[in-house]
Amino acid sequence: MNLTAKLISTIVPSLGILTIATLNSPTTLQQDPQPAAKLASIRVITYADNVAEILNNNCVKCHREGQNAPFSLEGYANAKRYSNMIAVATSKRIMPPWKAQPGDVEFRDDAHLTDEQIAMLEAWANSGTLRGEKDKEPKPPKFVDGWANGKPDLLLKMPYTHEISAEGEDEYWNFVITPDITEPTWVSGTDVIPGNKNIVHHVIAYTDSKGRGRKLAQGEKGDGKSGYRSSGGGVGFNPDGALGGWAPGAHGHLLPKDAGILLEPGTDIILQVHYNKSGKVETDQTQLAVYLNKAKPEHNVSLEFLANPFIRIQPNKADQHFKFDMPLPATQQGKKVNYRIYNLMPHMHLLGQSMKATAILPDKSQKVLIDLKNWDFNWQLIYTPIKPVDLPGGTIIRLEAIYDNTVDNPFQPHDPPKLTTWGEETTDEMMLLVSALTVIPQE
Ligand code: HEC
Known part of the structure; x- marks a missing residue:
């Protein structure tokens, strides 16, 4: 295949991939505009009524015995013990480690918390971490170890x-x-x-x-x-x-x-x-x-590397924006083609803050493919649309990324900060979207 990106891929190390995706009709997950107002109608916030369900559904798959999260969040005693940390980690959107904002594409296993859920966890931590009725507490889910997709080949x-x-x-x-x-x-x-x-x-x-x-x-x-x-x-x-x-x-x-x-x-x-x-x-x-x-x-699915290798991130400046447009060619070997995207994996290093990829279709309409906030180098996930995203040939993929190259960035690798450009070392930077996709000839 002959994407512009392919040229670039020769200088970019491959990154992982996984799975699969989709695009949807542009339904948007609704954010609650007034979480505080909604909470105000609840008089007493308890573990049994309000908190257990959030933790069970969103946290204990990692935060339980034998998994690699540093502590368990199963049961009332653990939730109470870590309630302040839970409030901080969720309100800063450090946890759960899902960074894609709700948008035009819905992803599998979407783990983002709503504003209301975050406000609930915070209000519980600040109101005495009450237990409520023990008998009404939802039990932590049971997990089966083993292969989610059945026996491997x-x-x-x-x-x-x-x-x-x-x-x-x-x-x-x-x-x-x-x-x-x-x-x-x-x-x-x-x-x-x-x-x-x-x-x-x-x-x-x-x-x-x-x-x-x-x-x-x-x-x-x-x-x-x-x-x-x-x-x-x-x-x-x-x-x-x-x-x-x-x-x-x-x-x-x-x-x-x-x-x-x-x-x-x-x-x-x-x-x-x-x-x-x-x-x-x-x-x-x-x-x-x-x-x-x-x-x-x-x-035939291949990994494409949509990258802006020209980034120059100046020292001692926060909020540095870069934008890069990459056209998906309308024809290949003389034939008109379309594209199908199965998954998306944004990639930056330690100065990265956020990355957004938008598809600008030939009719000028726009579709946000992924909008990643609070980038965390330790949590590089592959985001799989529920339904693969079909894009016509001639679509432009616009990448936008923001970097913070100041001492206030807790991941800052240089002391003092220095001009940082594209490179493979963790202390260099990248502005890269890895995507598993296929080219589909038009009938
Ligand atoms: C995908 C697995 C996973 C999920 C889901 C998850 N965590 Fe974590 N959590 C971790 C791991 C691993 C760490 C250790 C730090 C790291 O690797 O980022 C951690 C660290 C934390 C910390 C300590 C953060 C710090 O500042 O050191 C808190 C608090 C926390 N998680 C709360 C939660 C809550 C609350 C939820 C659910 C809303 C949640 N986590 C969901 C895996 C997970």
């Missing part, structure tokens, strides 16, 4: 059990896995079971058809089976693409039946695992599930 393991030290900075490790396939294979999605939920924060499965990962993974034994470390910005080279990604609380979505990502025999999967430190020495052997399309699907 290929189950791939990290080549060995990896050890992570007790303390220090987060580490990014890359493990090379060669899938046992002999024919071109169509991947419809991936999922991950982290080997150790105490430390596995995030996983991305990249593809490498040229053995570059193997060279980096020689290790002491020279067997190509050692993990190697990289910066969180990449895997040490520009991978061919990616099959999927995973973060706590998210599971991979599969592409529709008529679509797949081509995996050729001999192509390696580079499994990048982002590890937190837990305070003690830990081990991990994470598993990647791969789901296949048995027959060659109609649509």
